[in-house]
Structures are given as structure tokens and as C-alpha cells.
Amino acid sequence: MKHLLLKLEPLIWLLFGQGILLGTVLLTGWVLVVGLAIPLGIVPADALSYERAQMLGSHIIGRVILLGLIVLPLWKGAHHMRHIFLDFGGAKRDVLVAPLLYLLAASGSVLAVVAIVRI
Amino acid sequence: MSDGQQKKTFVVTRFDPDRDEAPRKQSYEIPVQPDWKVLDALNFIKDEVDGTLSYRWSCRMAVCGSCGMMVNGEPRLTCKEALSQYGDTVDVGPLANFPVVRDLVIEADGFMEKLTSVKPWIIRAKERAVEEGPMRQSPAEHEEFKQFSLCINCMLCYSACPVVANEPEFLGPAAIAVGHRYSIDSRDEGAAERNEVFRGEGGVFSCSFANECSEVCPKNVDPAAAVNQAKFNAVIDWATGLVLPRGGDE
Amino acid sequence: MIEVSRHDIVIVGGGAAGLRAAVAATEIDPDVSIALVSKVYPMRSHTVSAEGGAAAVVREDDNFEMHAYDTVKGSDFLADQDVIRTFVEQAPGELTLLEHWGCPWSRNEDGTVATRAFGGMSTKRTWYAADKVGFHMLHTLFQHSLRFDNIVRYDEHFATRLLVDEGTVRGVAALDIRTGVVRVVLGRSLILATGGAGKIFPFTTNGSIKTGDGMSLAYRAGVALKDMEFVQYHPTGLPGTGILITEATRGEGGYLINAEGERFLTTRDYGVGSKAELGPRDMISRAIIQELEAGRGFSGPYGDYLHLDLRHLGEAKIVARLPMVREISKIYIGVDPVHEPIPIRPVVHYMMGGIDTDITAATSLPGLYAAGECASVSLNGANRLGSNSLTECLVFGAAAGRNALSFAKGSSEGSEDALRRQGEEEAARVAALRGKQKGGEKLSRIRGDLHKTMESGCGVYRVQETMDETARTVAQLKGRYADVALEDSSAVFNTELVAALEMGNMLDIAEVVANSAAARNESRGAHTRRDTPNRDDQNFLYHTLCYFDPAGPRLEKKGVTLGHWEPEERKY
Amino acid sequence: MSRNAHPDAMAPSKPGRTRTAPPQLPDQFPFGGRYLAYTLFDLTGILYLLLGFLVLCAVWSLGSGEAAWNGVLERNRSMLYVGFHAIALVGVIFVGIRFFGFFPKAQPPRIGPVKPPPKPVILAMLYALWIGVTAFLSIVLAGGIF
Ligand SMILES: Cc1cc2nc3c(=O)[nH]c(=O)nc-3n(C[C@H](O)[C@H](O)[C@H](O)COP(=O)(O)OP(=O)(O)OC[C@H]3O[C@@H](n4cnc5c(N)ncnc54)[C@H](O)[C@@H]3O)c2cc1C
Ligand code: SF4
Numbered sequence A: 001m002k003h004l005l006l007k008l009e010p011l012i013w014l015l016f017g018q019g020i021l022l023g024t025v026l027l028t029g030w031v032l033v034v035g036l037a038i039p040l041g042i043v044p045a046d047a048l049s050y051e052r053a054q055m056l057g058s059h060i061i062g063r064v065i066l067l068g069l070i071v072l073p074l075w076k077g078a079h080h081m082r083h084i085f086l087d088f089g090g091a092k093r094d095v096l097v098a099p100l101l102y103l104l105a106a107s108g109s110v111l112a113v114v115a116i117v118r119i
Numbered sequence B: 001m002s003d004g005q006q007k008k009t010f011v012v013t014r015f016d017p018d019r020d021e022a023p024r025k026q027s028y029e030i031p032v033q034p035d036w037k038v039l040d041a042l043n044f045i046k047d048e049v050d051g052t053l054s055y056r057w058s059c060r061m062a063v064c065g066s067c068g069m070m071v072n073g074e075p076r077l078t079c080k081e082a083l084s085q086y087g088d089t090v091d092v093g094p095l096a097n098f099p100v101v102r103d104l105v106i107e108a109d110g111f112m113e114k115l116t117s118v119k120p121w122i123i124r125a126k127e128r129a130v131e132e133g134p135m136r137q138s139p140a141e142h143e144e145f146k147q148f149s150l151c152i153n154c155m156l157c158y159s160a161c162p163v164v165a166n167e168p169e170f171l172g173p174a175a176i177a178v179g180h181r182y183s184i185d186s187r188d189e190g191a192a193e194r195n196e197v198f199r200g201e202g203g204v205f206s207c208s209f210a211n212e213c214s215e216v217c218p219k220n221v222d223p224a225a226a227v228n229q230a231k232f233n234a235v236i237d238w239a240t241g242l243v244l245p246r247g248g249d250e
Numbered sequence C: 001m002i003e004v005s006r007h008d009i010v011i012v013g014g015g016a017a018g019l020r021a022a023v024a025a026t027e028i029d030p031d032v033s034i035a036l037v038s039k040v041y042p043m044r045s046h047t048v049s050a051e052g053g054a055a056a057v058v059r060e061d062d063n064f065e066m067h068a069y070d071t072v073k074g075s076d077f078l079a080d081q082d083v084i085r086t087f088v089e090q091a092p093g094e095l096t097l098l099e100h101w102g103c104p105w106s107r108n109e110d111g112t113v114a115t116r117a118f119g120g121m122s123t124k125r126t127w128y129a130a131d132k133v134g135f136h137m138l139h140t141l142f143q144h145s146l147r148f149d150n151i152v153r154y155d156e157h158f159a160t161r162l163l164v165d166e167g168t169v170r171g172v173a174a175l176d177i178r179t180g181v182v183r184v185v186l187g188r189s190l191i192l193a194t195g196g197a198g199k200i201f202p203f204t205t206n207g208s209i210k211t212g213d214g215m216s217l218a219y220r221a222g223v224a225l226k227d228m229e230f231v232q233y234h235p236t237g238l239p240g241t242g243i244l245i246t247e248a249t250r251g252e253g254g255y256l257i258n259a260e261g262e263r264f265l266t267t268r269d270y271g272v273g274s275k276a277e278l279g280p281r282d283m284i285s286r287a288i289i290q291e292l293e294a295g296r297g298f299s300g301p302y303g304d305y306l307h308l309d310l311r312h313l314g315e316a317k318i319v320a321r322l323p324m325v326r327e328i329s330k331i332y333i334g335v336d337p338v339h340e341p342i343p344i345r346p347v348v349h350y351m352m353g354g355i356d357t358d359i360t361a362a363t364s365l366p367g368l369y370a371a372g373e374c375a376s377v378s379l380n381g382a383n384r385l386g387s388n389s390l391t392e393c394l395v396f397g398a399a400a401g402r403n404a405l406s407f408a409k410g411s412s413e414g415s416e417d418a419l420r421r422q423g424e425e426e427a428a429r430v431a432a433l434r435g436k437q438k439g440g441e442k443l444s445r446i447r448g449d450l451h452k453t454m455e456s457g458c459g460v461y462r463v464q465e466t467m468d469e470t471a472r473t474v475a476q477l478k479g480r481y482a483d484v485a486l487e488d489s490s491a492v493f494n495t496e497l498v499a500a501l502e503m504g505n506m507l508d509i510a511e512v513v514a515n516s517a518a519a520r521n522e523s524r525g526a527h528t529r530r531d532t533p534n535r536d537d538q539n540f541l542y543h544t545l546c547y548f549d550p551a552g553p554r555l556e557k558k559g560v561t562l563g564h565w566e567p568e569e570r571k572y
Numbered sequence D: 001m002s003r004n005a006h007p008d009a010m011a012p013s014k015p016g017r018t019r020t021a022p023p024q025l026p027d028q029f030p031f032g033g034r035y036l037a038y039t040l041f042d043l044t045g046i047l048y049l050l051l052g053f054l055v056l057c058a059v060w061s062l063g064s065g066e067a068a069w070n071g072v073l074e075r076n077r078s079m080l081y082v083g084f085h086a087i088a089l090v091g092v093i094f095v096g097i098r099f100f101g102f103f104p105k106a107q108p109p110r111i112g113p114v115k116p117p118p119k120p121v122i123l124a125m126l127y128a129l130w131i132g133v134t135a136f137l138s139i140v141l142a143g144g145i146f
């Protein structure tokens, strides 16, 4: 397991790094509008009516952005959670925790693909 | 400057493995001079008050890297830190994140092993003969690694890095900075070999970019930059390795 | 039972000279087993503090002849000219090797190695890596040495005695500072590379580890110390701490200015002629002292001083070439040389003398070699030129490594029993010293008195009376040292014990310096007497050899190898 | 005050030659001084994980039909979700500011033959990207264009 983790580390780090970078770049607007502006009524709710959301989400660019919005934060999150765990003295259990967290991110990523294909 | 009146109290960590179960604190109140560094105070204590206090030092000009200690909880070169910036009580302890040998002396052999493991020497496919003279290197090429060649191995960065504290395998900021310094030296051909090390256990990916190493580095080496550049290079090297598998002895 | 380990070559000292020796031996025989014994981790060695540069001929307009002549003249004709020839010829190769090993030498635009001017050098021949030359050289050497598994390090081991059997040196007894145990490290040959002894003076550029240990080890083993009266004062140290402001400041064009704002080296005759600030160190140091004595200095809490002015060089040049000078000035004296002149005064810097070696780095004791500042191969004579000594560490360090290797190949191991016994004796001596509670003397008091007497008797200017006085005082201090009491009886990392051992060595060296000085009744190079201000080639064109004798140091003479240049008046 | 670090932190591979006292964490770790920012930065990992799954949920619902999608919009209006998103926004901006500040120096002097632009330029580019994408996405999501 340790060995496999080591082998995958560059890939994980790439996803993690992009999670911070592109993830942050993408999330800011999403959280701003979908998480705050629309629910608070600052932007009318029909901006993301089902039809419009379908239209945006089925466009190829829309799909790519949505994929990024899911996959990248997941890996950023999983990797940082692993670090938090290590920082609080969890080095001994890292062989367990790290695979679990990455598995979480990986399954989320797979589901993301499915979800996006389903739109 | 002959004002010998001013006094400060030094709360110093003491530990003698043959006598003490665990480290303890000892206070010394001593007269200090306005232009003293922290190290001067320790030397005064050693000479005049308590000959049993142990710590390392040599150059007293911030270049040999031996006098690192925790001063009021921050890793510092004691020969460089002016005493005047501290209040009436100064706490001096051994570097954090290191096993303590005695008093203010920490175990440095672990660091030496890490430093050695990054292959901090020029690697070339074919060694150049002396007769061929010096290699050429433009000032711009020199500039690329210059900052990372300034590390004095004082290990302050290790005392600040949370990953060092919790992952014993981690090579740590200075060792990686020194290795990376060679990898980006235009005269070196060993980057691939070092990337193997960097991608190995406790390698560059263990770093979580806390940047604390760079905050405390007394020589502005910016080891955080080095470690994270090394990550970048290690990934690129890994990715190209996937696309163009390397031959056995290329 | 004492621990014994066996190697082919034992090297004591992990500075430039010791490391170069280790690598040189390995280059010839990759399987040779080398013990590298050092009282500090090698990269802490005081080579690390060298700032200015290392000399070797590389420029088109330069040649060996010129480098050799500059060195001979700098030495006030006391250097051995065959040694100088070997030195200048091998210098470029050695610095080139360092380049191949990664030393970040500063470069010219075309990618070639840059050189700067240095005192007493007739052209720009000093290689540099900004003003952190010793630091870069030491780390390059050390890191390069890490690739060789056959170099076995004994870090933080303090060598306390040479082990000699059947007239041949066979190893060393060393205190493992970490454990407090004395162990025996055996080899078929041994190299001393323990650096200088500036710490016998109060005001020095040297770090706390420069206590002349190796010189004392050799001296006690019956090897002569040579030319120890020649102590170099560097013209520009910071008042108070003695931290060095490199000569490269003047190499890059800095001025020395007195309190009247006068660039006195150009306006008054101090023998340096048009070289002005780039004259040799002995002359400039004397000029500064004379300025101070004439009342043209500034006065401060740490005595009188002059100014070193770099402001006209401009910030860009200071940042590029002299970053450490700027850093040091700011931290240690609160002056930014970009905007203010730096206060300076002459400071003890370098021992021209040392363990007497021949051109092969061999001493008179079979199997024992010495190189670097602890040795005197007679390259520097009565005054070393700045930037020759780092190169010297390489050239003669390498020679020591190579020659110690061939000696090791041809020599036997000696009797382990006899050596073990010596080791046990030594262990007993060290154990007795550790925590020796009986005694009325304090180390710091002895150190203070030693400093006082060395400064008064063996300063820049000397006279018979005070030199004799100093010799007597040091002898007394040795008596007081026997009565020293130590507080620390711990086994682990007992730095007080180390300091006590060092004090013993320093007293040896101080005694030799004072006695050698008192016997040289002339002024030559760094040895300047007010009572006999002239050089006397008739009677004193020889090296001083000083031997250990329980009754007190015994002096002998040794001829100087001339051959190419006859002594002439030294004027620039 | 200080606590033990990993017992093997910075220990040599062979056990030390004398008994040592265990390594201590820096006093201020993990919530004091500069460490606070670091620890918070790592803790934003939770936010990102949750955000990732929230977006996943939303997209999944979008594929499940209008009712499901409206459910998402409805749910987002609850105080719980609004509160979370407010915190998330702060977290995301914090991550951006901290990380983009570090990012330029993490670029090697050369990537193959390519030299990255000077550090201030990289920083400016990052902020331009961040602000640009945020503005674009916000406008699109808010129905401004398309
Ligand atoms: C501030 C300063 C600046 C200088 N600048 C220049 C310059 O610009 N150019 C130039 O050419 N020269 C310069 N010099 C001189 C030059 O740096 C030294 O002469 C040279 O570095 C000496 O190197 P070394 O290897 O002989 O000794 P060091 O580097 O002093 O090393 C001595 C070694 O011996 C070990 N050792 C000592 N005693 C013991 C013992 N008892 N047991 C075990 N180990 C022991 C130490 O641990 C250390 O590893 C400068 C010197 C100083 C002080
Ligand atoms: S990177 Fe800086 S803090 Fe770390 S060892 Fe080197 S000089 Fe010291």
C-alpha cells in the first residue's frame, strides 16, 4: 500500500495542486452565485432554472467546468485532510487514512463523470 | 555602552541524560550589554555563572550554522539575534523537532543522513578532466540556483516545519533545497537520479507548503521555494517518464 | 576496554585542507579507508567564514612568475621559493576541480570564472563566489566528500593525543564529545588539518574552535612548530566582535579613511606606494595603527578605529559582490555600507606559522602529515597574501592526502597493544580532567589573562621587554592551568571539558608564539619591532623552529630556500 | 507548554549514541502565531471536500430531472447552506490569496527550455485569471450572458 501510494504521489499532487489553483479559481464564482447570490435573492432564481441549467450543463464547456468543479476540490480536500491528520500526529495511521481519503476523492471523481454524462 | 546595570533573566532548558529524567528549565539573571547578541549572554553564563551549560557555537558571525536554538519559541541563530529586541525575560531552548542530546544541543546526525541522501554533489555522465579547465556558466545560469546554494545547514527550518515534526521520513526543507540546488545547476546532469529520491518516501510531496521554513531561514534561502520547485520538476520528470520511458542507463 | 577502530589514513580536521586531503586520497584509491575526525561537523569548520577569495592564475595577462613573485615579496622573502613554485603551478588546477565539483564561483558575462584584485597581488587573480568564498568552498568540498562511502566521519570527536609507536605515528586518541568516551582511531598514516590558533588573542576574526589543537598535538609529539612569531593582523575587523570585513572590499575599490576624512594610504608614505588600499596586510595594519597613534582615529567604546568607505562603489556592486559584508555590517555594527562608512581596526587573523612540513606536506615524524592553516609549509613566510591560504589548503591538502596514502601503503600497523595502552592513558587523563573539582583556577580567568598578555606582547608592534614578559606570563599561566577546577562532570556533550582541553593547547601555542617572537631581533613581515625596525637578512633570514621540551620551548633555525629571487627591499 | 513531536522526528537511522529527550513541537504549533494561517489553510480541505460533493449532488440532481434540481435550489436557501457557503467563500478566497502568493516562487527557473515569466508577472496573471474566471462564471451563472 505504502509503495502504491508513493507511486501515485505525483499524480495525486498534480490533482491536489490544480485543486488549489483551478479549484479556487472556479469555486469562487460558483459559491458566490449558486451558494449565496441566488439563495439570498440577490440574483433571481430563474437564472438557474432547470432549462437554463440544462442548457449550460450540457454544453461541452459547461461539462468540463463542472467536472473541474467537482474533481479538483475533492482532491484538494482529500490531500489536505490527510495533511491535517498527519500534522496532528497521525503518521502511524497514514497507511490507512491516506488510501481512505483518496478513495473518497477517487469515487467522487468517478461519480462526477457519471453525473455529468447523465445531464 | 558601559551600562552594565541592565539585567535580564534567561530561562534556559537544561537536560543531562545521565541525571535528568526530562528537560527542565533553569533561570539565570545576568547583567547584559546593549549590543549583545543572545549568544553573548549564553557565553557570559557559561564563563561566569554556570560552567555546565552546554550549547554549540563557533563563528559568531552567522555563517557556520551551529548556534541555532529556540529563542522565545522561535528558531533563531543566537549569534545573529540582538538581545535588545527581547524583553526582560528570554526563553532559550533546544531546536524544536529534534531529539535533545543535552541542554541546548540537539541530535544532528539525522539531518546529516538526510542531507547525504539527496546526493548533494555534481553528477555527470562523464567526469570532466582538470586539464579541460573550468566549465562555462553564465551569470544568468548561476543566478538560477544561487539562492539555494546559500544554505548554512543551521536546521532552523527543520524546527519550524510542521511536516518535519510529524513525519520522521521527510527529507526536510534544507536537504531538499541543497539537492535541488544541484539539480538546477547548469553543470549538473543528475536531476533524474535526485528526482528518484525526491519522489521516494519522505520526499518532496510530503511538504504541505507551510512556508514556515522560509519564514525562519536566517540566510534567505527560501527553502519553501526550493522544495516546491523540486516538486514541480519531480512531477514533470515523472510525467515525461510515463510518455517516454527511459532506457536502462540513459 | 577502550574502543579501537582501524583505517588506512586518519585525517584530523574537516576544513578545506582536511576534506581536500580525504578526497585526494580517495581519487587515487577508491577503496582506501579514511577516518575523518573533526571536533565539529565538517561544514562548521572555520573555513566557512572566509569571505574574500582564493588565488590562482587564470587570466591571460597573468602568469605563474607573477603570482610567485608577489607571494615571495609578500612573505618578506621568508617563504621557500620551491614551495611557492609548486603552489602557483597547482593552484589553477585545484580551483578548477572545485569548479567541477560545483563551487558557485562568480562569473564574467562570457561564462568564465571572474577574478578580483587582492592586497599584494599584482593583478586580478583572486577567484571569488561573491564574498562567501570559504563558505562555498567548504560546502562544495564537504558535499562532494559525502559521495564517498570510504570516508568514515567521526563528527564531534576531539583529538587529544597522537599515538606514536616505533617512531611512527599510528593514530589518534579522540574524545567522542557526544558520549564522553575516548576512543582510539588507528591508521597507517595521519594528517593534521586542524586550522589556526587565533583564539589565543582576544580580538580575532577566528571562531571559537580555532584553538591550535593540531599544532599542539604535533608539538607534543616532538614535531617543530615553525615561524610561529608571524601572526597576521587583518587591517579591517569590526571593533568589539573582531568579525572580519574582507579585503575584497578594498579589492573592489573601497577606501580607508581617517578621522580627518583623509585617504591616508595615498597621502602619506606607508611603503605601499600606488597600491594604496591594495598593499599587503602587514603594511596596511601598521599604517592604521600609526594613524590611530597619531590621533587621527575615531574613538568608540571598543577603542579607536578608522573608516572603511564603500559608498562610492554603489549599491548594485555591493549587493552583487559584497552581500555578506553588508549583512555583517548591518547586523553586527548597525551600519549599512551603502550609506555609511564601516568602522574598522586591525585584528588577529591568521597564523603564518604552524607545524613544520616539507613541500610534500610531511613532517619530521614518519607517517605524520599536516596541511592548511595548522601547517607551515613555508608558503607564507612572514606575511601571507590574502587569498593564498584557501588555495594553500587545497594544494597542500591534496599533497598531504596523496602522500599519506603512499606512506600508508608502505607502512605497517604498529603494535595494537602499545597503541591501546596509550589510548587508555589518554582516556585516564581526560577522565581526570572532566569535572576536576579541586583547584582554585577558573578557565575564563586564565583565558582572560592569556588574552591580555598576548595582546600586549605579540601585537602589531612589539618590543623585547613585553615579548619576554609575555613569555614569562604564559609559562605562569601553564602553572595556573594545572590548578584549574571544572564544574561539569557529565559525560555527555561536556563543552567545559572540551574548553579545558583547548585551553591546554592554546597555552602551548601562546608559549611558542611568544618565545619565537622574542628571539627574532629584527622586523620582518608581520613581526614588527619598535626596537629593531629593520629587516636583518644577515642574521635572521631563517625559519624559526620551536620544539617542545618539558623545561620550556627550545628554538632552532632552519634555512630558507631561495633560488630564484634574492631578498631585496620590500617597497610597493 | 510544548508538546512532543513524533518520537522519531529527525532521529538518525541508528539510535542515537546517548539517551536523548524526545523532540518537542514548536510552542506555537498548531494554532498560534503564523501556524494559525497554515493550519486554517489545511483545514479548508474540509470545505473543499464538502464543496466538491455539493457540486456533485447538484450535477447529479440536474441529471435526475426538474424536481430534483429545484430541490437543490430550495435546499440552498436554508440558513445552514447559506451559512456554509458564506464560510466557504471566505475559505476559498483565503486559499487563493495565500496560495497565489506562494505560487510564483514554486516555479522552477526553467521548465525544460522554457523560462517562466518573472514572479510579479506570474502573480498578476494568477490574479487576472482568478478575477476573470470568477467574473465570467458569475455572470454566466447569474444569467447575464448565454
Ligand atoms: C574570517 C576569515 C576570513 C578569511 N578569508 C580568507 C580569504 O578570503 N582567502 C583566503 O585565502 N583565506 C582566508 N582566510 C584564511 C583561511 O580561511 C583559513 O586559513 C583556512 O580556511 C584554514 O582551513 P583549514 O582547513 O586549515 O582549517 P579550518 O577550516 O579551521 O578547519 C579546522 C578543522 O579541524 C578540526 N579540528 C580542530 N581541532 C581539532 C581537534 N582537536 N580534534 C578534532 N578536530 C579538530 C575542526 O573541527 C575543523 O574541522 C580567512 C580566515 C578567516 C578567519
Ligand atoms: S535552508 Fe535556511 S534555515 Fe534551513 S538549514 Fe539552510 S540556512 Fe538554515
Ligand code: F3S
Pocket (backbone or CB within 6 Å): B160, B161, B162, B163, B164, B172, B173, B206, B207, B208, B209, B210, B211, B212, B213, B214, B223, B224, B227
Ligand atoms: S515548512 Fe515544511 S511543509 Fe514545506 S514549505 Fe517548508 S518544507
Ligand code: FES
Pocket (backbone or CB within 6 Å): B057, B058, B059, B060, B061, B062, B063, B064, B065, B066, B067, B068, B077, B078, B079, B080
Ligand atoms: S556561531 Fe556560527 S552561526 Fe552562530
